[in-house]
Amino acid sequence: MLNLISLVVGVIAFPLMLIALVPLLGWLNYLVIPIAILGLALGALSDSNTGRNLNILVLLIGIVRLWLGGFIL
Numbered sequence: 849m850l851n852l853i854s855l856v857v858g859v860i861a862f863p864l865m866l867i868a869l870v871p872l873l874g875w876l877n878y879l880v881i882p883i884a885i886l887g888l889a890l891g892a893l894s895d896s897n898t899g900r901n902l903n904i905l906v907l908l909i910g911i912v913r914l915w916l917g918g919f920i921l
Contacts, residue, residue, distance in 0.1 A: 850890050854899025857887030861906045868910065874917040877910045884910060 861883040868876035884907035891900025 850894035851896040851899045854887045854891035854894060854903060857883060857890060858899055858902035858906060861887060861903065865906050865910050865913075869913060874913055874920070877914040880910045881907060881914070 861880050864876060864883070865880045868874055868880055884903045887903035888900060888907060891897070891903055894900070
C-alpha cells in the first residue's frame with residue numbers, strides 16, 4: 849500500500865518537475881523537492897522499489913536543475 853501511495857506522490861511530482869525545467873520557473877523545484885522526499889520516504893518503507901525509484905529520479909533532476917540555476921531560477 850505504501851508503494852502505491854509513493855507512486856501517486858511521484859506521479860504528482862513528475863509533471864511539476866517537468867514544468868520546473870522551463871527557464872525562469874526553476875523556483876518550482878523548491879516545491880517539487882519536498883514532495884519527492886516525502887514520496888521517497890514512503891517508497892523506502894514499502895516492499896517494492898517502483899515508487900522509490902520514481903521519486904529518486906524526480907528528486908535528482910530537481911536538485912540538478914536547481915543547482916544549475918544557481919538556486920534562484
